[in-house]
Amino acid sequence: xxxxxxxxxxxxxxxxxxxxxxxxxxxxxxxxxxxxxxxxxxxxxxxxxxxxxxxxxxxxxxxxxxxxxxxxxxxxxxxxxxxxxxxxxxxxxxxxxxxxxxxxxxxxxxxxxxxxxxxxxxxxxxxxxxxxxxxxxxxxxxxxxxxxxxxxxxxxxxxxxxxxxxxxxxxxxxxxxxxxxxxxxxxxxxxxxxxxxxxxxxxxxxxxxxxxxxxxxxxxxxxxxxxxxxxxxxxxxxxxxxxxxxxxxxxxxxxxxxxxxxxxxxxxxxxxxxxxxxxxxxxxxxxxxxxxxxxxxxxxxxxxxxxxxxxxxxxxxxxxxxxxxxxxxxxx
Amino acid sequence: xxxxxxxxxxxxxxxxxxxxxxxxxxxxxxxxxxxxxxxxxxxxxxxxxxxxxxxxxxxxxxxxxxxxxxxxxxxxxxxxxxxxxxxxxxxxxxxxxxxxxxxxxxxxxxxxxxxxxxxxxxxxxxxxxxxxxxxxxxxxxxxxxxxxxxxxxxxxxxxxxxxxxxxxxxxxxxxxxxxxxxxxxxxxxxxxxxxxxxxxxxxxxxxxxxxxxxxxxxxxxxxxxxxxxxxxxxxxxxxxxxxxxxxxxxxxxxxxxxxxxxxxxxxxxxxxxxxxxxxxxxxxxxxxxxxxxxxxxxxxxxxxxxxxxxxxxxxxxxxxxxxxxxxxxxxxxxxxxxxxxxxxxxxxxxxxxxxxxxxxxxxxxxxxxxxxxxxxxxxxxxxxxxxxxxxxxxxxxxxxxxxxxxxxxxxxxxxxxxxxxxxxxxxxxxxxxxxxxxxxxxxxxxxxxxxxxxxxxxxxxxxxxxxxxxxxxxxxxxxxxxxxxxxxxxxxxxxxxxxxx
Numbered sequence: 001x002x003x004x005x006x007x008x009x010x011x012x013x014x015x016x017x018x019x020x021x022x023x024x025x026x027x028x029x030x031x032x033x034x035x036x037x038x039x040x041x042x043x044x045x046x047x048x049x050x051x052x053x054x055x056x057x058x059x060x061x062x063x064x065x066x067x068x069x070x071x072x073x074x075x076x077x078x079x080x081x082x083x084x085x086x087x088x089x090x091x092x093x094x095x096x097x098x099x100x101x102x103x104x105x106x107x108x109x110x111x112x113x114x115x116x117x118x119x120x121x122x123x124x125x126x127x128x129x130x131x132x133x134x135x136x137x138x139x140x141x142x143x144x145x146x147x148x149x150x151x152x153x154x155x156x157x158x159x160x161x162x163x164x165x166x167x168x169x170x171x172x173x174x175x176x177x178x179x180x181x182x183x184x185x186x187x188x189x190x191x192x193x194x195x196x197x198x199x200x201x202x203x204x205x206x207x208x209x210x211x212x213x214x215x216x217x218x219x220x221x222x223x224x225x226x227x228x229x230x231x232x233x234x235x236x237x238x239x240x241x242x243x244x245x246x247x248x249x250x251x252x253x254x255x256x257x258x259x260x261x262x263x264x265x266x267x268x269x270x271x272x273x274x275x276x277x278x279x280x281x282x283x284x285x286x287x288x289x290x291x292x293x294x295x296x297x298x299x300x301x302x303x304x305x306x307x308x309x310x311x312x313x314x315x316x317x318x319x320x321x322x323x324x325x326x327x328x329x330x331x332x
Numbered sequence: 333x334x335x336x337x338x339x340x341x342x343x344x345x346x347x348x349x350x351x352x353x354x355x356x357x358x359x360x361x362x363x364x365x366x367x368x369x370x371x372x373x374x375x376x377x378x379x380x381x382x383x384x385x386x387x388x389x390x391x392x393x394x395x396x397x398x399x400x401x402x403x404x405x406x407x408x409x410x411x412x413x414x415x416x417x418x419x420x421x422x423x424x425x426x427x428x429x430x431x432x433x434x435x436x437x438x439x440x441x442x443x444x445x446x447x448x449x450x451x452x453x454x455x456x457x458x459x460x461x462x463x464x465x466x467x468x469x470x471x472x473x474x475x476x477x478x479x480x481x482x483x484x485x486x487x488x489x490x491x492x493x494x495x496x497x498x499x500x501x502x503x504x505x506x507x508x509x510x511x512x513x514x515x516x517x518x519x520x521x522x523x524x525x526x527x528x529x530x531x532x533x534x535x536x537x538x539x540x541x542x543x544x545x546x547x548x549x550x551x552x553x554x555x556x557x558x559x560x561x562x563x564x565x566x567x568x569x570x571x572x573x574x575x576x577x578x579x580x581x582x583x584x585x586x587x588x589x590x591x592x593x594x595x596x597x598x599x600x601x602x603x604x605x606x607x608x609x610x611x612x613x614x615x616x617x618x619x620x621x622x623x624x625x626x627x628x629x630x631x632x633x634x635x636x637x638x639x640x641x642x643x644x645x646x647x648x649x650x651x652x653x654x655x656x657x658x659x660x661x662x663x664x665x666x667x668x669x670x671x672x673x674x675x676x677x678x679x680x681x682x683x684x685x686x687x688x689x690x691x692x693x694x695x696x697x698x699x700x701x702x703x704x705x706x707x708x709x710x711x712x713x714x715x716x717x718x719x720x721x722x723x724x725x726x727x728x729x730x731x732x733x734x735x736x737x738x739x740x741x742x743x744x745x746x747x748x749x750x751x752x753x754x755x756x757x758x759x760x761x762x763x764x765x766x767x768x769x770x771x772x773x774x775x776x777x778x779x780x781x782x783x784x785x786x787x788x789x790x791x792x793x794x795x796x797x798x799x800x801x802x803x804x805x806x807x808x809x810x811x812x813x814x815x816x817x818x819x820x821x822x823x824x825x826x827x828x829x830x831x832x833x
Contacts, residue, residue, distance in 0.1 A: 207470035
């Protein structure tokens with residue numbers, strides 16, 4: 001790790017120049033890179049999705065003894081990833097020991113302009129899994145199938161209230177909006193009620209305060225299993241490998257798919273050796289049986305992209321989200 | 333059910349689990365005592381450690397920390413006028429006055445006893461009627477929550493002791509501070525000045541350490557400087573008398589009742605329950621004018637309420653799989669990491685674990701009372717430490733507490749500013765508690781209001797059409813309007829019929 005005063009890091013031109021020299025010097029001496037203090041930053045509190053990525057990764061790498069020392073997990077919550085990316089860009093430049101958990105939530109934070117940074121300011125390295133969200137109703141709901149929902153929305157877009165676990169312009173809302181667009185319904189007319197997390201959204205659904213919950217499959221699975229709620233459709237082209245009995249939107253004739261991916265990025269200025277090391281390490285990890293077992297337990301699908309392919313994917317997705325948010329009136 | 337519970341006790345009383353409950357209780361008490369470190373933050377910090385344990389041990393550890401923090405939170409409220417966590421804000425009002433009158437020991441003792449009684453009652457109710465009662469939690473949608481919180485704020489007016497206009501102003505300031513951060517309903521950042529560290533809003537601890545701790549330190553420093561400091565308080569008697577106990581018992585029972593009722597609702601939490609319990613108590617109790625002057629019931633009541641609430645907040649988590657307050661949300665995360673998906677089937681699938689957990693809550697309450705018994709004496713002696721030594725220590729601990737939230741210097745600047753404001757408020761007789769309640773409830777209250785309006789498509793009728801919401805609004809109005817009317821009635825009656833003494 002390169003000790004760097006944070007005010008220096010902020011002086012862009014000077015800082016970058018100084019860094020290039022320092023980085024070159026350190027990497028030259030460390031030919032076969034191996035992190036001395038491997039660290040995974042989870043931009044959220046323990047227990048959430050980002051934290052799970054870091055802890056599962058740390059556990060699997062530990063089990064496989066890939067790293068010389070144990071990987072630390074640092075929780076850096078705030079602003080749906082905005083705090084962590086600001087911190088990494090400002091204070092961890094050139095630090096090859098650290099990887100940061102990411103998902104589409106970060107893309108939404110960027111698309112909505114809630115952070116001045118984009119994927120261009122960091123080094124995206126890997127996409128390691130994906131999961132899907134869906135539309136869920138109470139067991140006794142009048143809406144029996146996705147077709148019922150489509151018909152009701154078409155006759156009056158405001159007649160169904162959707163509960164989601166994030167603010168408008170974030171994942172749960174945009175998923176609903178994309179679905180509405182696909183069936184030819186004006187997405188701006190939807191009744192979307194934002195809650196603090198999927199748990200609150202499902203509580204509002206169970207209590208009969210909203211008609212549909214538009215949340216992640218993982219958040220709904222316990223209530224599904226208990227028969228308290230039904231799934232109208234998973235917003236995907238493929239069925240979930242853990243919950244194979246749940247219908248998808250594709251098979252019910254609505255061609256929308258909206259995966260939530262999980263992945264990592266690295267601090268800007270990390271040496272090519274460090275980037276290569278982590279890319280290879282993560283690549284080997286996701287192929288291991290230990291990882292597959294964990295991933296299936298979590299109900300995540302094995303969707304992988306690495307290096308340039310992932311960076312391009314993330315960049316394209318960001319552009320797509322920016323266009324979407326503009327269309328929905330969230331970004332001018 | 334009884335054999336389930338007995339099996340649970342068999343697990344909870346295993347030496348290893350007992351040791352873990354003891355350890356958790358100690359950690360919880362310590363963090364409860366240290367201002368700035370709350371149970372939610374601590375449980376979050378300790379989660380990685382907990383991972384390495386078996387699920388039963390992990391859950392016992394987390395719940396005992398949670399309980400311990402609720403016990404310990406009152407200590408600094410009483411001794412140095414600084415709430416250890418948000419649910420102990422109310423305790424400062426009478427608790428610190430008691431300490432200044434040399435009755436710190438009695439205040440600490442009644443806090444522990446009240447907590448024990450309330451905690452045990454809450455677990456008993458949870459054991460017997462957990463599932464049916466949990467259904468009530470689902471009845472609370474956005475409209476009901478808004479009305480509940482409005483009711484909570486309305487009760488605060490009586491905290492001000494006649495200065496209702498000042499209480500309303502400070503409540504509104506609290507509500508305004510709560511608007512900082514990313515707005516849940518529109519997704520737009522508000523008053524963050526482009527600083528990502530403000531995007532999640534200003535934490536309760538950040539403001540509370542300013543308006544309580546810094547203001548206390550500055551006030552004391554000024555007194556020392558001016559030579560008006562009353563000096564070391566002589567404790568006349570350390571322990572609590574039987575008379576004091578029987579005098580507080582109704583307050584404990586009513587506190588437990590309201591604590592349980594409010595704590596059970598997901599998201600309302602222990603803090604709101606203490607405000608409601610205390611202010612309802614002031615209406616129901618005999619000699620209400622004694623509240624606020626160092627009345628022991630003013631400690632017994634909120635401390636019972638917050639412990640009953642923390643027990644009750646586990647009901648929606650355990651029977652429905654939905655998080656209650658802040659700390660239970662973290663515990664929900666812990667359960668998921670232990671591969672236990674919280675949900676309606678949790679008792680069927682992980683019954684042994686949950687019954688062990690419930691049994692360990694009985695055990696934990698007993699451990700805490702045993703643990704706190706000798707500590708009362710120790711803590712009460714802190715009052716004998718001269719302020720010029722005690723206050724710098726307080727300052728350091730509070731600063732560390734604020735820093736521990738998110739290692740952000742922005743938080744420290746906010747605390748310093750809150751300290752200035754808090755000092756001003758104190759010197760000019762503005763009540764601080766309504767500000768804190770406004771801050772704690774503001775975010776949830778605003779989003780509930782707007783969620784309800786989204787559901788009703790803009791019609792305010794939703795707050796009147798829903799019976800629970802309507803009832804709460806009526807109660808809120810009654811709280812604001814009734815006191816002046818009652819006072820007038822009392823006056824006319826007093827004139828009409830002189831008191832037979």
